[in-house]
Amino acid sequence: MECEDLAEMLTDLLEGDVEADEEEAALAHLAACERCERVLAGTRDVIDLAREHGRAEIGTEDRERMFRELQASFPDSQ
Amino acid sequence: MEVRSQEQVVLRFGDLFNTNVDAVFNVAQRLVWNRADAEDIVQTTFLKALTRIDQLRDSERVRPWLLQIAYRDAIALLRRRRDHPTDPSLLPEHAASQPGPGDVAVASEMARIVTEALNQLEESERIAVTLRDVEDIPMRDVASIMGVGLSAAKMRVHRGRASLRIALQEDARSGM
Numbered sequence: 385m386e387c388e389d390l391a392e393m394l395t396d397l398l399e400g401d402v403e404a405d406e407e408e409a410a411l412a413h414l415a416a417c418e419r420c421e422r423v424l425a426g427t428r429d430v431i432d433l434a435r436e437h438g439r440a441e442i443g444t445e446d447r448e449r450m451f452r453e454l455q456a457s458f459p460d461s462q
Numbered sequence: 463m464e465v466r467s468q469e470q471v472v473l474r475f476g477d478l479f480n481t482n483v484d485a486v487f488n489v490a491q492r493l494v495w496n497r498a499d500a501e502d503i504v505q506t507t508f509l510k511a512l513t514r515i516d517q518l519r520d521s522e523r524v525r526p527w528l529l530q531i532a533y534r535d536a537i538a539l540l541r542r543r544r545d546h547p548t549d550p551s552l553l554p555e556h557a558a559s560q561p562g563p564g565d566v567a568v569a570s571e572m573a574r575i576v577t578e579a580l581n582q583l584e585e586s587e588r589i590a591v592t593l594r595d596v597e598d599i600p601m602r603d604v605a606s607i608m609g610v611g612l613s614a615a616k617m618r619v620h621r622g623r624a625s626l627r628i629a630l631q632e633d634a635r636s637g638m
């Protein structure tokens with residue numbers, strides 16, 4: 385496996401969406417290629433950062449206000 | 463079992479709203495970058511959910527369904543902005559390099575950094591990453607929400623992550 389091959393299957397690898405033999409070849413390449421190993425680790429870090437810090441927060445007060453406004457639309461609330 | 467009483471409707475809808483509103487708002491905000499517009503999209507999305515409250519039982523399917531409504535509404539708004547670029551009521555609230563007003567409540571420095579990095583991504587890549595990585599939506603649902611095939615969704619996520627990695631590295635370098 386070459387670096388280009390690893391780059392192409394990176395998302396599938398992270399999704400766990402690869403055949404066993406493909407995964408074995410990818411892991412063998414990663415063990416030998418510091419650059420690809422850094423890319424994989426960096427991508428995992430990015431995913432973790434996005435998951436932990438990437439959400440636009442609505443805020444408690446606005447969430448409650450919006451729910452009150454929606455309640456006015458309930459079928460029997462008129 | 464059908465919903466029979468107003469109380470049951472309120473309880474079920476309240477649960478639906480509380481479980482999903484943060485994700486719906488996040489996706490809307492990451493597309494339109496205008497808090498008022500994002501809130502309008504949230505309201506529209508949950509009003510549609512209210513009309514189908516009896517049919518929304520499978521919790522794993524509900525969130526992608528809600529996000530698809532929000533996504534389509536947001537894309538429609540972006541098209542109106544493009545068609546009417548001088549209409550002040552349709553403008554985003556900030557320059558492209560600034561975090562959105564929906565992020566005012568986000569307190570941490572790391573959240574600001576990630577938000578600014580996300581904002582540098584091309585629109586379809588930003589939403590693909592927001593759906594897959596921020597909201598943990600399965601890849602097949604990312605594809606469905608965005609109305610593309612699975613391969614295209616994977617490509618958008620792949621490119622988005624690569625762009626985000628570069629943007630975060632540049633931010634780290636500039637902060638040295």
